[in-house]
Amino acid sequence: MKYEGSCHCGLVAFEVEGELTQVTACNCSICSRKGALLWGVKPDQFRLKTSSEKLATYTFGNQRIEHRFCPKCGVHTFAEGILSGNRMVVVNANCLEAVELSSLPLRHFDGRSL
Template sequence: MIYKGSCHCGKVAFELEGDIEGAVACNCSICSRKGSLLWFLPREKLTLLTPEDAASTYTFNKHVIQHRFCPTCGIHPYAEGVDPKGRNMAAINLRCVEGLDLTSIPVTEFDGRSI
């Protein structure tokens, strides 16, 4: 299935391809503040509809995840990184995807604070 999403102002927009079967709620210092519900997919399944430089990047701790956010409205629609198997991945904030009923998506809690 193809989904569309964006930040609040639309300066950062994207399409996703895949089946959303669940989400992750992480309690690390950044995710808990953002309130993200994350869905992970291969980076090649994320297509930016706006220029890549429309989003700013924030990294912290080990600097392995590029947290992407809109410098205009401040919303964090996705992040990019490499999984333990060396694959390029995207973590999509499902709260930024159009037309989802978030109450119907099972959520798994992840203890990111312990990492």
Template structure:
């Protein structure tokens, strides 16, 4: 299925393809503050509708995850990283997708605080 997503003001917009079988709620120092519900997809399934430069990037700790956010409205619609097998992935904040009923998505809690 194809989904459309964006930040609040629309400066950062994208399409993403895949099946949402669940989301991850991480309690690390940034995810807990953002309140993101993350859906991981191969990075090739994330298609930006706005220029890559429209999003700012924040990294911390080991600097391996690019937390992408809108510098205008501050919303974090996605992140970019590499999975344990070395594949590029996108972490989509499903709260930023249109037409999603969040109550129907199973959420797995992840203890990112201890990494």
């Protein structure tokens, strides 16, 4: 299934294709503050519809993950990098259109332990 997503103001827009069967809540220092619900996909399942020059990026720690967000409204839309040895894109499922997240199973991930 193909999903459309964006930040609040619409400056950052993307689409992602796959089966959204669960979302993940991570308790690491950044995810717990953002309150994002995460869905990880392979890079070929994700298409950024906005020019990458319009994105703001935040990295921290070992700087293997680039957290992407809108410089205008501040909404974190996705992150990309190497996770468990694989290149991944992790979408903030709260930014997806027409998805009832409360109907999906919620997996908790202990990111503080990494």
